[in-house]
Amino acid sequence: MTAxxxxxxxxxxxxxxxxxxxHLHPTEPATFRAWQxxxxxxQWDALFILGDLFEVWVGDDVLADPxxxxxxxxxxxxxHQTSLRMxxxxxxxxxxxxxxxALLAASxxxxxxxxxxxxxxxxxxxxxxxxxxxxxxxxYQAFRADVRTPAWQTAFLARPLSDxxxxxxxxxxxxxxxxxxxxxxxxxxxxxxxALLQNAGATLLIHGHTHMPATHHLGGGLTRRxxxxxxxxxxxxxxxxxxxxxxxxxxxxxxxxxxxxxxxTAWAAPPVFTIKTVPTA
Numbered sequence: 001m002t003a004x005x006x007x008x009x010x011x012x013x014x015x016x017x018x019x020x021x022x023h024l025h026p027t028e029p030a031t032f033r034a035w036q037x038x039x040x041x042x043q044w045d046a047l048f049i050l051g052d053l054f055e056v057w058v059g060d061d062v063l064a065d066p067x068x069x070x071x072x073x074x075x076x077x078x079x080h081q082t083s084l085r086m087x088x089x090x091x092x093x094x095x096x097x098x099x100x101x102a103l104l105a106a107s108x109x110x111x112x113x114x115x116x117x118x119x120x121x122x123x124x125x126x127x128x129x130x131x132x133x134x135x136x137x138x139x140y141q142a143f144r145a146d147v148r149t150p151a152w153q154t155a156f157l158a159r160p161l162s163d164x165x166x167x168x169x170x171x172x173x174x175x176x177x178x179x180x181x182x183x184x185x186x187x188x189x190x191x192x193x194x195a196l197l198q199n200a201g202a203t204l205l206i207h208g209h210t211h212m213p214a215t216h217h218l219g220g221g222l223t224r225r226x227x228x229x230x231x232x233x234x235x236x237x238x239x240x241x242x243x244x245x246x247x248x249x250x251x252x253x254x255x256x257x258x259x260x261x262x263x264x265t266a267w268a269a270p271p272v273f274t275i276k277t278v279p280t281a
Contacts, residue, residue, distance in 0.1 A: 004200050005113050007089070009120040013045040016120065017276075018242040020129065020208025021229035023095065025055035025172075026071040030232035033281035034239050039082045044243065046086055050208050050227060051093025051114070051129030056172060058164035059157050060102035068165060076107040083108030091116065093129040093209065094144065098153065117200045121246065123271065126200050130188055130207030130226070133196070137186040185210050188226075194218045206242070213240065225273070232280050239278035244271040 009016075024032055054075070063069050063076065082088055090109040092099055104111050115128040131144065146152055156164065193205050197218070205224040213228040228240040246269065 004115055004117040004126065006117045006119060007112065009046070009118065011121070013120065014247070015044045015243060015245040016271075017042065017044040017047045018050060018127075018206055018227055018244075019047070019230075019240075020050040020093065020227040021052040021211060022049075023052055023055040023230065024075055028055070028232070030280060031230050031239070032071075032075075034232050034237070034278050035230065036078050037281045038239075038241065038278045039078050042082060042086070044086055047082065047088045048091070048112075048118075048127060048206075049089065049109070050091045050127055050206065051131075052095045052208065052229075053090065053093070054096045054099075056168040057096035057098050057103075058161070058168050059098055060100045061161060062165075063103065063106060065161060068161075073106075076103060079107035079109055091127060091129055094131045094140075097148065098157070115196065115200075117202060120244075120271070123204070124200065124202040125204040125206060126197055126202045128196075128205065128207040130209035133188040133192050133207070134186045134209070135189040135192055140186075185212060187212065188224065190216065190218055190224075193224050194220070194222050197222045197224075228275075237280050239280070241276040241278065243274050243276055245274070246271045 088109045091112040118125045208227040211229040231238045
């Protein structure tokens with residue numbers, strides 16, 4: 001396997017937040033408002049958005065479109081305000097893989113490749129959207145391989161924006177019909193997930209895509225954590241952020257040896273994971 005790109009977290013980071021599958025769209029105002037409030041009040045050291053931030057993204061030129069651009073520009077502004085307080089990282093998903101440099105610049109996000117290894121203290125994790133690991137969905141994997149090529153993307157983005165938006169509506173309607181039918185999601189392949197972790201020398205995979213939040217123990221000390229999707233209209237609402245925290249306080253001048261050792265021990269301990277449930281706005 002090819003070596004993964006690595007993001008080395010600074011020692012100052014104490015709380016990291018992970019979210020995915022928000023599927024932001026003008027037709028889902030309640031989910032947008034909950035996310036907007038969450039971003040405005042966030043007090044993390046870094047935020048990782050692991051794909052499908054948007055229900056669909058047909059190209060960065062939609063930001064400037066006088067008819068359709070207002071909502072997407074509002075989303076970019078929300079992220080930009082958050083990026084002034086903490087770094088915000090974005091990894092593309094299966095709905096928004098066409099996010100480009102214009103949106104990243106407008107929002108203040110830093111793009112991440114899928115997958116990426118994260119080094120945080122003595123922790124080494126792998127971050128992914130997760131769709132590439134759903135190996136049993138062979139038609140989707142063939143589609144994914146096609147649309148991720150530069151040739152396909154160049155040809156698609158060359159089409160008029162109106163055509164791309166119409167195609168996006170058709171794809172969204174088909175997706176809603178599949179959800180209404182109760183068709184089961186195809187899960188991540190655990191063997192492939194374990195192999196990915198072993199290749200990266202990592203112990204934890206954090207991903208989204210499947211809309212089936214859970215913690216799976218893969219054996220050999222390997223784990224994958226699945227992020228929740230967001231839907232303010234569901235009962236109960238699904239609006240969750242996964243947070244990982246570790247206590248580290250700077251040693252005070254004059255601290256004795258026991259205090260210094262206690263600080264080092266706390267920093268070496270595994271991070272504590274909590275799930276923040278965002279209230280509906």
